[in-house]
Amino acid sequence: MRLDTVDKQLIDHYQRNLPVCERPYLEMARSLGISEDEVISRLSSLQEQQVLSRVGPVFEHSRAGASLLAAVAADPTEMDAVAARINEAPGVNHNYAREHPFNLWFVMTAPDEHTLNERLDELEQRLKLPILRLPMVEGYHIDLGFDIDWDALS
Amino acid sequence: MNTPAPQPNLQTGNFLFNTEAFSAWGLLRLRQHLEEGLPLTPRPYLELAQRTGLTEQQVLGAVEHWQQQGLIKRNGLIVKHRTLGYTANAMVVWDVPDENVSQLGKTLAAVPFVTLCYQRPRRLPDWPYNLFCMIHGVNRERVLGQLEQMIETHDLGDIRHAVLFSNKAYLQRGGRYVSNR
Numbered sequence: 001m002r003l004d005t006v007d008k009q010l011i012d013h014y015q016r017n018l019p020v021c022e023r024p025y026l027e028m029a030r031s032l033g034i035s036e037d038e039v040i041s042r043l044s045s046l047q048e049q050q051v052l053s054r055v056g057p058v059f060e061h062s063r064a065g066a067s068l069l070a071a072v073a074a075d076p077t078e079m080d081a082v083a084a085r086i087n088e089a090p091g092v093n094h095n096y097a098r099e100h101p102f103n104l105w106f107v108m109t110a111p112d113e114h115t116l117n118e119r120l121d122e123l124e125q126r127l128k129l130p131i132l133r134l135p136m137v138e139g140y141h142i143d144l145g146f147d148i149d150w151d152a153l154s
Numbered sequence: 155m156n157t158p159a160p161q162p163n164l165q166t167g168n169f170l171f172n173t174e175a176f177s178a179w180g181l182l183r184l185r186q187h188l189e190e191g192l193p194l195t196p197r198p199y200l201e202l203a204q205r206t207g208l209t210e211q212q213v214l215g216a217v218e219h220w221q222q223q224g225l226i227k228r229n230g231l232i233v234k235h236r237t238l239g240y241t242a243n244a245m246v247v248w249d250v251p252d253e254n255v256s257q258l259g260k261t262l263a264a265v266p267f268v269t270l271c272y273q274r275p276r277r278l279p280d281w282p283y284n285l286f287c288m289i290h291g292v293n294r295e296r297v298l299g300q301l302e303q304m305i306e307t308h309d310l311g312d313i314r315h316a317v318l319f320s321n322k323a324y325l326q327r328g329g330r331y332v333s334n335r
Contacts (some may be wrong), residue, residue, distance in 0.1 A: 003238075015231045020217050022197060036196060043231070044194050050237045054191025057217070057226040069274065069286075083324040095325040098245065098318040102281070105245070105318075106325070132281055134274040138256060139211065141263030141271040144235070144290075145228050152292045153239040 003051070007042060008150055011051075015145040028099070058145075066116040067109040071102040071132040074091060079103060082127060089123045091116070102132060180206045184216060191232075235290050236323060242291040246301060247283035249276075249314040255285050261308060262287050267300050283316065294319065 003011075009032055019027040026036040026041070046052045074082040079097060086095055086106050095106040108123075109117035124131045183206040184222040192198040199217070200210040210218075220226040233329035236243075252260050255273050262285070291297035298317075305311055 005259075011231055011233060014230045016228045018192075018230045020199075020214060020229065022199065022214070022291065024198065025194075025196065026333070038195050040196070046231075047194070050234050053232045053234050055194065055231055056190075056192040057188050057220070057229045058232065059185075059189065060225055060227045069299070071281075089324045089334065092325060094322070096320040097322040098320045100316065100318045102318075105320075117196050132277055134277070137273040137275060137284075138259065139266065139272040140259040143228065144233075144269055145230065146290070148233065148238065149292070150325075152296070153228075 003046075006032065006038075007046060007051075008148075010039070010042060010046075011148055015147075050114055065111050066113045066137040067107060068108055068116065068133055069105065070120065070134065071105045072127060072129045073101050074104050074127075074129065076103065082129070084124065085127060089119060089126075091119055177207055180208045180212075181216060184213060185209060188217070188226075199240045239292060240290045240292045242289075242297045244289045244291065244297050244301070245318040245320070246287045246289060247316050247318065248285040248287075248310070249282045250285045252284070258308075259285055262304070265304055265308075267291070268304075282314070 010028070013031070013111070014028060018024060022028060023036070025039040028035045032039070042101060043052065043055055047054065072082065072086075077085045083104055086092055086104060089108070091109045092106050093109060095104065097103055098105050108116060108120055120131055120133060136140055167328055184202060187202050187205055193201045196208070199213045202208075203210045203213045207214070217226065217229070220228060247278055248258075259271055259273055262268055263289075267289055268287045269290045270286070272286055274286055276282055276284050289297050289300060291300065297319075302315065
């Protein structure tokens with residue numbers, strides 16, 4: 001993915017501290033020396049290109065509802081099908097294949113613990129596989145807004 | 155979806171009821187919309203106001219308050235690292251003696267290339283690991299090099315660990331706590 005200098009600046013400056021005001025994109029535009037229209041069209045195109053998943057707030061997990069990391073050991077020949085069934089379950093927001101006997105890892109969220117456990121029980125029955133349930137005990141660093149290392153990527 | 159409609163979180167909406175007659179339902183809907191991202195239009199908060207039956211000032215006030223409270227921990231561009239070329243994503247898990255896990259977690263959280271670090275329970279006998287670190291890297295060799303460097307610097311040679319590279323993302327999107335979509 002090739003991005004130009006302005007796209008990189010947008011990402012470098014605004015992975016956090018997006019202005020909260022009536023015209024946030026105008027304020028960003030002024031600090032970057034471009035027009036508001038250009039900020040909006042660049043953000044739209046970055047979103048279209050899947051460079052950004054969205055623009056906006058990330059809610060703190062522990063205060064925004066219940067969530068946990070879960071894993072199953074799927075038959076390696078059936079991974080795509082099992083992954084698709086996991087994706088259909090309500091509240092699933094990440095689902096990765098990983099190189100381990102527990103080969104599918106996903107995050108499930110719900111408005112509260114009770115709903116979360118019900119959803120997991122239901123999914124467990126549907127998959128006919130035991131689900132490893134790993135709630136967070138303590139977070140030491142939970143922020144994916146790290147500085148992009150453009151040199152390493154180029 | 156058969157789950158009951160989520161109740162407005164009064165704890166987070168409280169501040170607003172004290173001062174003005176805000177719609178609790180409007181606030182809940184605002185959070186749902188925010189979880190899906192800001193509209194890319196000149197007045198995004200006005201648009202959210204129109205969708206939720208709040209005023210633009212109420213929306214701005216709620217977002218600011220949630221930021222101060224820590225319910226919103228970051229507000230900005232949410233990058234899809236994989237698209238940019240961060241294709242090597244390793245979850246490194248450690249079996250740390252319980253009495254040391256908190257201390258080691260804080261130490262590893264400060265390592266620049268560790269992007270996530272947290273403690274989770276063991277599930278014996280299947281899962282003996284209680285400390286998780288994520289390394290988002292450009293390629294596998296580099297990530298393994300970073301891990302080796304970390305083991306050496308922090309004297310982790312005696313701690314059993316496993317490296318789980320992800321080789322495929324089936325789904326990646328923001329957490330939607332109040333929305334069932």
